[in-house]
Amino acid sequence: MFISQTLSSPEAFSKALFEKMKTIQPAIADLEPYEFRYCLNNITPEGGWASIQPLPQAGIEQMVNSRAFYDSIQIKPKVDDHIVLDKQIVWLAHMLFVGLVTGDYPEAWVEQHFYFDIRSFFFLHRTTYFTDEVLAHFGGRPYRQFEQKQKAFEYYQGVGYKAFAEANAELDALFIDSVKKIIAAIGIPVLLAIAGPTAAGKTEIVERLNRSFEQDGCKTTSIELDNFFTDRDYREARGINSKGKEAMHFDLLMQSLEDITHGKALSTPRYNFIDGSSSHDLSGKLKPGRIPVEVQPADIIFMEGNFPFLIEEILHLIGIKVVYLTDDAVRLKRKWKRDMDYRKKYEENYFRNRYFKEQFIMAEFAYRPQMAVCDMTVDTTGAALWVAPEIAEILERG
Amino acid sequence: MAGTSRLRSPVEFSRVLFERMASINLAVRKMALYEFCYAVEGLYPEDGWDSVQLDAQEEIERTIRQRKYYNDIHTKPREKDRIVLDASITRLTRMLFVGLVQGEYSQDWVNRLFYFDLRGFYFLPRTVYFTEAGLAHFGGEPFRTFASRQDQFEHVQDIGYLDFREANREIDQAFIEMIQNLIEARGTPILITLAGPTAAGKTEITEQLLEAFDKMGKTTTTIEMDNFLLDRDFRDNKPMGKETTHFGLFKQCLAEILQGKKITIPRYDSLSASSSHDLDGNLKPGCRPLEVEPADIIFLEGNFPFQMDEIAGLIGIKVVYLTDDPIRLKRKWKRDIDYRKSYDPAHFRNRFFKTQFQRAEDVYRPQIEKCDIVVDTTGAAIWVTPEIRASLA
Numbered sequence: 006m007f008i009s010q011t012l013s014s015p016e017a018f019s020k021a022l023f024e025k026m027k028t029i030q031p032a033i034a035d036l037e038p039y040e041f042r043y044c045l046n047n048i049t050p051e052g053g054w055a056s057i058q059p060l061p062q063a064g065i066e067q068m069v070n071s072r073a074f075y076d077s078i079q080i081k082p083k084v085d086d087h088i089v090l091d092k093q094i095v096w097l098a099h100m101l102f103v104g105l106v107t108g109d110y111p112e113a114w115v116e117q118h119f120y121f122d123i124r125s126f127f128f129l130h131r132t133t134y135f136t137d138e139v140l141a142h143f144g145g146r147p148y149r150q151f152e153q154k155q156k157a158f159e160y161y162q163g164v165g166y167k168a169f170a171e172a173n174a175e176l177d178a179l180f181i182d183s184v185k186k187i188i189a190a191i192g193i194p195v196l197l198a199i200a201g202p203t204a205a206g207k208t209e210i211v212e213r214l215n216r217s218f219e220q221d222g223c224k225t226t227s228i229e230l231d232n233f234f235t236d237r238d239y240r241e242a243r244g245i246n247s248k249g250k251e252a253m254h255f256d257l258l259m260q261s262l263e264d265i266t267h268g269k270a271l272s273t274p275r276y277n278f279i280d281g282s283s284s285h286d287l288s289g290k291l292k293p294g295r296i297p298v299e300v301q302p303a304d305i306i307f308m309e310g311n312f313p314f315l316i317e318e319i320l321h322l323i324g325i326k327v328v329y330l331t332d333d334a335v336r337l338k339r340k341w342k343r344d345m346d347y348r349k350k351y352e353e354n355y356f357r358n359r360y361f362k363e364q365f366i367m368a369e370f371a372y373r374p375q376m377a378v379c380d381m382t383v384d385t386t387g388a389a390l391w392v393a394p395e396i397a398e399i400l401e402r403g
Numbered sequence: 404m405a406g407t408s409r410l411r412s413p414v415e416f417s418r419v420l421f422e423r424m425a426s427i428n429l430a431v432r433k434m435a436l437y438e439f440c441y442a443v444e445g446l447y448p449e450d451g452w453d454s455v456q457l458d459a460q461e462e463i464e465r466t467i468r469q470r471k472y473y474n475d476i477h478t479k480p481r482e483k484d485r486i487v488l489d490a491s492i493t494r495l496t497r498m499l500f501v502g503l504v505q506g507e508y509s510q511d512w513v514n515r516l517f518y519f520d521l522r523g524f525y526f527l528p529r530t531v532y533f534t535e536a537g538l539a540h541f542g543g544e545p546f547r548t549f550a551s552r553q554d555q556f557e558h559v560q561d562i563g564y565l566d567f568r569e570a571n572r573e574i575d576q577a578f579i580e581m582i583q584n585l586i587e588a589r590g591t592p593i594l595i596t597l598a599g600p601t602a603a604g605k606t607e608i609t610e611q612l613l614e615a616f617d618k619m620g621k622t623t624t625t626i627e628m629d630n631f632l633l634d635r636d637f638r639d640n641k642p643m644g645k646e647t648t649h650f651g652l653f654k655q656c657l658a659e660i661l662q663g664k665k666i667t668i669p670r671y672d673s674l675s676a677s678s679s680h681d682l683d684g685n686l687k688p689g690c691r692p693l694e695v696e697p698a699d700i701i702f703l704e705g706n707f708p709f710q711m712d713e714i715a716g717l718i719g720i721k722v723v724y725l726t727d728d729p730i731r732l733k734r735k736w737k738r739d740i741d742y743r744k745s746y747d748p749a750h751f752r753n754r755f756f757k758t759q760f761q762r763a764e765d766v767y768r769p770q771i772e773k774c775d776i777v778v779d780t781t782g783a784a785i786w787v788t789p790e791i792r793a794s795l796a
Binding site: 035036037039040043044046047123124126162163165166167170208209342343346347348349352353 | 445564
């Protein structure tokens with residue numbers, strides 16, 4: 006059949022695309038051809054596949070590597086009162102589908118730059134976390150490399166907690182062991198900050214660390230950076246939309262971190278996410294009738310969040326800085342299960358648009374900068390532990 | 404009291420419930436406690452678990468056997484701008500959760516009357532398909548039974564079509580051979596109908612049958628019953644039947660194709676909800692009818708194929724293809740929500756809960772009592788009438 010005929014027949018197009026997609030995303034083979042058709046029907050262009058003009062490869066690469074592209078993605082575009090997929094996300098999927106079927110885009114090129122999420126039924130750009138700067142920070146190669154057991158997830162549509170924990174068992178064990186060696190070398194009390202993208206597995210690894218410390222007889226506690234936010238009204242009025250030091254009760258934060266690392270009990274602000282108010286006023290005083298957060302002294306103090314050590318001024322107070330990474334494709338599968346299937350948290354198209362938009366932006370804003378200054382990066386998908394040279398020395402000694 | 408403190412602490416409640424649920428739904432064992440807690444949070448009552456009043460077991464049993472209970476379910480209740488789970492569905496699941504944690508309801512009792520769908524995270528009443536009359540129609544026992552290979556699906560959250568087909572391979576193969584034998588015995592042309600609830604596997608088994616007939620050298624065709632519907636304006640929301648179809652035309656067309664003649668049938672356009680034919684059965688100006696070539700085996704497709712007695716007599720082989728509700732629901736999550744994205748998930752949950760009982764009562768139980776063969780894929784059994792049994796002997 007000629008290409009023009011394939012493009013003008015929805016059935017022929019679906020059939021040709023199905024074959025191509027099986028090589029790009031192995032789990033596609035779990036679908037019946039008619040199931041694949043159902044999925045494709047939802048994203049078929051109004052003017053038919055022949056109406057799609059794919060950009061040259063270089064143009065696509067340029068587009069998906071520019072911040073402006075992600076900034077322009079709308080997370081709640083509406084048609085007839087319903088949230089729909091952002092137009093550009095749909096356009097990208099259309100171009101890649103057509104380019105694959107016509108052969109204009111080689112499969113290897115598509116795979117190199119994109120991954121396909123079956124449940125979302127669109128392509129997402131592969132986010133780069135290990136830049137040259139990050140690699141240089143770690144001396145160019147990982148400290149330890151294990152078998153990449155998460156490869157099995159390519160065949161799954163959803164990834165549960167148990168399967169995830171099992172796949173990461175070796176790497177997590179080495180990580181926990183390494184943290185303990187560092188603590189033995191630098192002493193307690195110690196602030197242990199774990200940064201990482203959404204659904205990378207932060208909560209789970211913190212829980213495992215906690216249990217392990219408790220077994221060793223160590224006392225643990227945690228500090229939530231979010232509690233140090235100033236009133237939302239104030240930040241909005243001043244146009245502060247970053248989550249950096251200007252959005253925080255910064256002096257209080259510095260003082261709290263100083264105190265807790267000297268074994269003192271704390272009374273920190275408490276931020277109420279529902280009404281966007283802090284328990285403390287702008288001069289750092291407790292507002293009448295509000296209750297602060299009491300933190301007892303402990304040996305190990307966890308700081309968890311998306312960017313606990315993005316603020317330069319507090320870097321020196323943090324004893325161990327960790328980035329816990331999992332690739333976007335696996336995190337998205339985890340989020341489908343956790344946030345959509347179990348928690349039923351979002352409208353589905355909103356969820357899809359938002360995930361597409363935020364990974365690039367967050368990598369640029371939060372994760373790459375933190376990786377460039379951290380002590381350790383745990384890359385669960387790559388099954389590798391990366392450590393800064395001075396940390397490698399401690400680990401070798403221990 | 405231990406029971407009360409459990410109800411007071413949401414974390415403790417989830418932990419105990421997690422243990423109890425692991426024996427009610429085997430796929431729960433694949434979850435981490437964490438994940439389970441996330442899902443339970445969605446059902447947490449505003450005033451805590453100790454605010455949930457338990458109904459007596461007999462009261463619950465009585466309620467779920469009444470048509471009214473299902474009629475009253477709202478499929479699209481809204482809170483703010485979101486569709487939510489119907490209040491009585493939520494109440495049932497909360498009661499069963501609390502009853503299980505308190506030990507008020509035994510796991511056996513819950514299991515006997517309900518199944519728990521993990522993805523929807525709610526309990527649904529088990530639908531009865533085989534009534535006394537249905538069993539009597541088949542002489543009280545199945546014609547053939549097979550190993551219950553669908554048992555494995557109790558351990559998984561979703562079912563792909565490959566695993567489903569593999570689990571049914573033996574029973575499907577036996578069914579296909581049986582149909583082939585019946586066709587050999589009865590001769591062609593012959594009309595076949597295959598009824599069955601949503602996601603039971605009708606499309607898949609039809610495809611396999613078509614392939615088998617093709618290998619026998621038989622030609623096949625399909626008649627969609629919906630094409631005989633009258634304009635929606637004339638149907639008054641009544642279900643498909645004599646009054647809502649071009650009935651005379653329908654009977655005549657079936658009779659003619661059974662004589663090996665090419666037929667011209669009305670065409671129903673579901674977008675405009677109108678028929679190509681007027682009430683007298685004449686083609687409307689400017690409309691095009693459908694032409695159906697003669698064939699050896701004619702599939703009559705639709706939801707109510709043999710509820711019209713005068714039509715039933717023309718149908719050579721009447722089959723009901725059944726798969727149990729929990730399996731069909733898992734299949735639908737994948738097909739209709741993950742792939743097709745046809746519904747809002749809360750709407751989907753309400754609708755499935757509401758319609759299985761109604762459909763069984765209106766459609767499937769009456770059909771089981773009139774058909775020739777029931778293929779029960781989950782029960783791994785084929786049921787046939789004494790007449791069919793005799794002609795297969």
